[in-house]
Amino acid sequence: MKRRLWDTVIQIGVFFAVILAWHLYVTWGNVPSFVLPGPGPVLAKIVEIAKNGSLWRHAGMTFYEIVVGFAFGTALGALVGYVLAHWRTLENLLQPYILFAQTAPKIALIPLFVIWFGLGMTSKIVLIVSNVFFPVMINTMLGLRSVPAELNELMTLLKASRWQRLFHIEIPSAFPLFMAGLRLAIIQATIAAIVAEWIAGDVGLGFLLVYGNTTYDAHLLLAAVVATNVVGIACYLALLAIERRLLRWQAQETAAHLENTAA
Amino acid sequence: MGVASVPSQGRPVGSSRGQAARIRILGVSHTYAGRGMPVKALENINLTVEPGQFLSIIGPSGCGKSTLLRIVAGLVRSxxxxxxFEVDSGPVRELPGGDIGFVFQDSVLLPWKTVWDNVIFPLQVLGRTGPQAEATIRxxxxxxxxxxFERALPKELSGGMRQRVSIVRALAMEPRVLLMDEPFGALDALTRDRLNIELLRLWDQHPMTILFxxxxxxxxxxxxxxxxxMSPRPGRIVEDLAIELDRPRAIEVRDEPAFRKYVAHLRGLLG
Incomplete structure (x- = not known):
């Protein structure tokens, strides 16, 4: 406990040291503020856009896109992952295309999405979904395949239905790998949302970044970078919190092994 | 006790739920369609296991014993x-869910469930939970x-205890047939001896046909x-030996000359 407290103190200390170094570099080095403003002015800018409400509008939109895109991508990925895990023929058939689609940089497709779906919300959501889909699908498939063969045989002997297999065996067995997929996916979703906003739409933190860039407003640009990071970290931590709640049994891993002579 | 007779000591053949089943294996052969050459695993196996009988199958590795067990379980199609299976209602090709218990070499418990939840889980799948089932489990x-240890998780138990949980899980369904595939193979000799005695005691209280x-x-x-x-691949039955030792059997039975004679005879066959 004492050690953890000490770690936290060091972490906070390092944070302030970095801010201080940034401040000293800017003031002593006479760095022009359109190149790199100091931490003070950036903070002032964040407070300003928070007060006039534009921060919340942009961050809110980005957050909304991430949540919607992540939800759709996860649902789709889990569904397709389930089907492919149970239908080997189909998986073998689709294997090369899946590999191709998975490794292709989907960011490169955003101009195409704009042509197909316009400059509005749809293009952005489609891009996020396409980035979320693959890690979720692959990990769902691996998770479902990780069910021990004997457990499946046990369910066969019990003449269990598809749903009983799913809820009793498959979901709990696949859960750790599935959640690992979601963790990859939420990061992908954040990146995709920002990049989509660079190109499509006139609202969102990605748009704010581009706006700050094109108007040579380095203060706004850095404020938007900070806000982007906060949204990304918030999404990731929210996911971790959900995972931790659901993964109670794994948290008990450290429970002492019982010494017994009865064995 | 004769080869085809019901176990001695007037043990009632049948659990509270239903009678133990007679298993008739009729001319079963099995060939694996491996890569390249097909592998003949079993050749013309004919075997009748009487209701409530405890029958063991021994043979060299790869003789198809496990395959035979999986065929009986309906997990592999021969x-x-x-x-x-012959039950009170007559002969059937397939028993209803829960009538066949299977114990694997590994305990195959659900790591996220406690001992109690692991044992009651098949009954939940079968929709057969209730006060009576819980009393049986207790x-x-x-x-x-x-x-x-009801609230313990599998990882908190030793290998021997985990295997006992998996046996209790199979017995809680009160199956007519219990199939056991080297259930104690991964355990040390002392644990194995203890579990052998416990298995006989459980079988005495909950009679069923066991293929071991x-x-x-x-x-x-x-x-x-x-x-x-059984012979090396393709597996055939080369000996069918009745073990006429009194029950209940204590571990000291193994020092008796009759026991040593059976063992010597079987060892001779396995070379």
Whole structure:
């Protein structure tokens, strides 16, 4: 406990040291503020856009896109992952295309999405979904395949239905790998949302970044970078919190092994 | 006790739920369609296991003993021949869910469930939970020396205890047939001895037809009413030996000349 407290103190200390170094570099080095403003002015800018409400509008939109895109991508990925895990023929058939689609940089497709779906919300959501889909699908498939063969045989002997297999065996067995997929996916979703906003739409933190860039407003640009990071970290931590709640049994891993002579 | 007779000591054949089943294995052959050459695993197996009988199958590695067990369980479809179960209502090709218990070499418990939840889980799948089922589980856990461990997770138990949980899980369904595929193969000799005695006690209280696959000749003789010896691949039955030792059997039975004679005879066959 004492050690953890000490770690936290060091972490906070390092944070302030970095801010201080940034401040000293800017003031002593006479760095022009359109190149790199100091931490003070950036903070002032964040407070300003928070007060006039534009921060919340942009961050809110980005957050909304991430949540919607992540939800759709996860649902789709889990569904397709389930089907492919149970239908080997189909998986073998689709294997090369899946590999191709998975490794292709989907960011490169955003101009195409704009042509197909316009400059509005749809293009952005489609891009996020396409980035979320693959890690979720692959990990769902691996998770479902990780069910021990004997457990499946046990369910066969019990003449269990598809749903009983799913809820009793498959979901709990696949859960750790599935959640690992979601963790990859939420990061992908954040990146995709920002990049989509660079190109499509006139609202969102990605748009704010581009706006700050094109108007040579380095203060706004850095404020938007900070806000982007906060949204990304918030999404990731929210996911971790959900995972931790659901993964109670794994948290008990450290429970002492019982010494017994009865064995 | 004769080869085809019901176990001695007036043991009632049948659990509270239903009678133990007679298993008839009729001309079963099996060929694996491996890469390249097909592998003939079993050749014309004919075997009748009487209701409530404890029958062990021994044989060299790869003789198809496990395959035979999986065919009886309906997990593998044999290339030829069939398996028929005779129950009170008559002969059937397939028993209803929960009538066949299977114990694997590994305990195959659900790591996220406690001992109690692991044992009751098949009954939940079968929709057969209730006060009576819970009373049976409590009694079985007690018999298996697992009382007080109901809330433990599998990883908190030793290998021997985990295997006892998986046996209790199979027995809690009160199956007509219990298939055991080298259930004690991964355990040390002392644990194995203890579990052998516990298994006999459980079988005494909850009679069912047991088909038991093992590598150990001593284990087979100690447990069984009958020991069947299989040849190397393709597996065929080369000996069907009735073990006429009194029950209940204590571990000291293994020092008796009759026991040693059975073991020597079987060892001779396995070369």
């Amino acid at each position: 290339s030829d021949g069939e398996v028929v 009694e079985l856990l007690e018999l298996a020396g697992l009382r007080g 696959v093992t590598h150990s000749i001593e284990e087979a003789v100690f447990l069984s009413d009958r020991v069947v010896v």
